[in-house]
Each structure stands twice: as structure tokens, then as C-alpha cells.
Amino acid sequence: MVALPLHTRRYHARKYDQAQLLVGVLAKRIGREAPVGWLTRTRETQRQVGLSETERANNMADAFTASSMVKGREVLLVDDVFTTGATARAAAVALRGAGATRVEVLTVARAFSLA
Template sequence: MRIPGTLRELQRFFLPAACLGCDAWIPTGLREERVCGPCRARLRPLPSPRCDRCDVPLGTGRSRAASCEECRPWPDALTLARSAVVLAPPADRLVHALKYEGWRHVASLMAERMARIRLPRRFSPGVAAVVAVPTTRARRRRRGYNQARVLAEALPDRRGDVASGVLVRVSGGDSQVSLHPSQRRTNVRSAFAIGENAGALLRGRPVLLVDDVLTTGATAGAAARTVEAAGANGVAALTFARALPYRIRPHRIP
């Protein structure tokens, strides 16, 4: 049912534009994405030093590492993960606006930040198969779209269409929000399946998984394991935001 989205579009054109990140009034030139200049400036890249594999900041007093305690539980299928910004205000509000409030236009700004990340060439759009992490049919029907696919299609350097029907969500599992990392991995272990005729597209080819947020890597790991079993030659995950472990959350980052 598209009425809520339609009402939001009417509000966008006929009411004063408020920033999705801070609710401040937005100058005319920035109203398409509904994010003000100060909030754009507050979208913070992940600080260094970071883990080579999962990109998580390692905290002060530590040197760069090939892997870390955050990604050691990941399956070997998930080669690496990269995220554009820290999941902290205003990034968390932009994620919520895209995922739950129907503000699809903000995806262009989010994808532009994602496109700034330098991926190994084999995982870049145009070389790798770009696969949006699917959501359940019920969530897609409720939202009207899959936010991961909206982000993937908004990537400015992608060539051709994002692969369709390659990865299918076969179970929703419980909400991941309040689960411990090990519970998250169990929750999504059998969440994905390969779509019909997807093997020919994946066989021998690297895959770039696209999603909005990476928290523990449980969802990306389960998806990576599934596409690798179908013949993919290496899997990387690219997300807009990264939720940081408590020990290095923004209030602890100098």
C-alpha cells in the first residue's frame, strides 16, 4: 500500500523541508536528498587503524591487523567488508529514514559515500556481480522496496543492472537488534538460498554484497556462504554504515 509514501512525497513538496538528520530547515539546493550541509559534514569515515579484513577500527594503541576478534568468527567465504561511515548520528537517522520511513531519495547521498571506498579491483562494480542483500517478502511488501537494492542501484560507478533473483531470503529469523553476535549468526544461518538459474551468473565470478549496515557480519557471512556454495569466486560486503563494538564507539574515539 503506497499511501504513506505518497503522503511523504506531498509533504516534501508542500511543507518546509526539514533535514532527515537533525530536523533543521534545508536550503532549496539540498532538498532532493533532505540532508543539510552540517549533517553531511558529520558523516564520519571509520577512523584508523582498521582491520584489513573487516574494516573495524582497532582503537588507540593498536596497529593495523590482517584480522581481528570481530571478524575471526566469519566464514572464509566472506573475504572482506568495507563501510563508508560510522553508524552514529546523523548516519543512524539516515539509515532509519531509508529503511523505515520511505525516504528513498536519501539513498543517492548514502551511495555516493559508499562509492568513495577503494575496493580491490576484482570486487569493484563492473567486474564483480553486484548483489543486494535481500530482505523478506513481508518486509519488502511493508516498506515497498528493499533498501539494500535501492542503495546498490544508486551506486554511481555501477555498470549495468544489479543482479536480480540471485540471492533469496527464505527465512526472516527474529529481529537482530538485541541479539548477541553468536545469536545473530545462529539466527541467519539458513536465511538465504540461491535463486533459479543464478549459478551461471555466479560461477567463477567475484561477488559484491551491498547492504545498509554491517553490525557483526552475521548476515553478510550467511549470504557470502550461500553465494560461494553456488560457485562465486570470493565475496566482499559493502555497506553505508558500520555499527562499532562498544569499546570503540564514537564517545571513545579521540
């Protein structure tokens, strides 16, 4: 189980990473490992609020790097909110690029608009 990470700067401003907190509790409950550092946000991105789906995808492109520790593993990627999927997709691409055999995404909430 891998949390979708915040950029270091945002983490230091907030003092917590909600996805990592979720992963920690969930992993403990079901007896799985939740290693930190298997996925990092290597590029600071702008906030996604107000961006179109295309802008979100461009904003997230190449924003993540995955550790070689994922090679040959199935990974459950955990985040708090899924909106367009741009962030999860970019993270999954990094994980697969580092050798993860499968990436599934679990989120607590799904955001959508009626407009």
C-alpha cells in the same frame, strides 16, 4: 553487485528494499550490473536488534539461497549496515556455495557499541 535482500514479507511491509536501492544507484554510477534474484532470503528471520553475536549467527544460518548465475563470478555484496557480520557472512556462504569465486562486502555504515 548483489544486494543483501529482505525477506518477501518484510519487503511487502516496507514497500522498498534499502540495499537494493543502494545497489541500483551504485551500479548505475560505476557501470556495473546489479541483477535482482541472484540472492534471496528464503527464511524469514527475527530482527537482529538486541541479539548477541552468537544469536545473530544462529538466526541467519541457512537464511539465504543463491542462484546458479553466480557460478564463476566475483560478487560485491552490498548492504546498508554492518554490525557483527552475521547477515553478510550467511549471505556470502550461500553465494560461495552456489559457485561465486569471490565475495566482497560493501556497507554504507558500520554499527558498533562502546559498551
